[in-house]
Amino acid sequence: MNKVELVSFEEEIADLFNKGKIRAPVHLYQGNENKIIEFFKRVKKNDWVFCSWRSHYQCLLKGVPREEVKNEILSGRSISLCFPKYKIYSSALVGGSLPIAVGTALSLKLRKEKGIMVYCFMGEMTSETGIAHECIKYSISHDLPIHFIIEDNEKSVCTDTRSTWKLKKLSYEGKNDKFITFYSYKSKWPHAGAGKRIQF
């Protein structure tokens, strides 16, 4: 999927949400298309992808057909999209998917399964939680086949992440190495919803 297709998918979901056709939360992406498309060039069919409540782009880029993703969203499951056949899992709990991603990577290592990677996406506030620090520390120390992608939109719902922690620079900000990719983007959408109906 290219940038135009990703953006138009989110626009269609926003429109459906604002018309009351989706009766559950949606968390939309916008503004990170170039970065996430570039990142997905390295993600193979057999790799695992773990996400948060904001995962439409990852599902589409992992190869889940557009209509399948849309149908799940229309059924009210945008917040925790899981497509086991396509090896993509999401959790709506802050930090919820992280230990599962680490466990998957540990299992791959213990079984000596070569050539399969685990990719674990999270927002920048999630990356400042204890659970993220533990998962990242464990993965690096044990040299697990996992890579964490931290997507920085500066906010946790409506709260500024940097002022919360009184940090000018976040813990993983600027990292771009074997285990971590950190990138920033600005979205036109609110944390949840699409600007017209109930939103956080």
Ligand SMILES: Cc1ncc(C[n+]2csc(CCOP(=O)(O)OP(=O)(O)O)c2C)c(N)n1
């Ligand atoms: C355990 C838990 N606590 C609180 C929430 C409510 N919550 C949902 S998203 C969110 C903010 C997360 O911000 P960030 O990690 O930066 O991700 P973003 O939504 O900005 O992509 C919070 C506090 C939750 N889903 N789970």
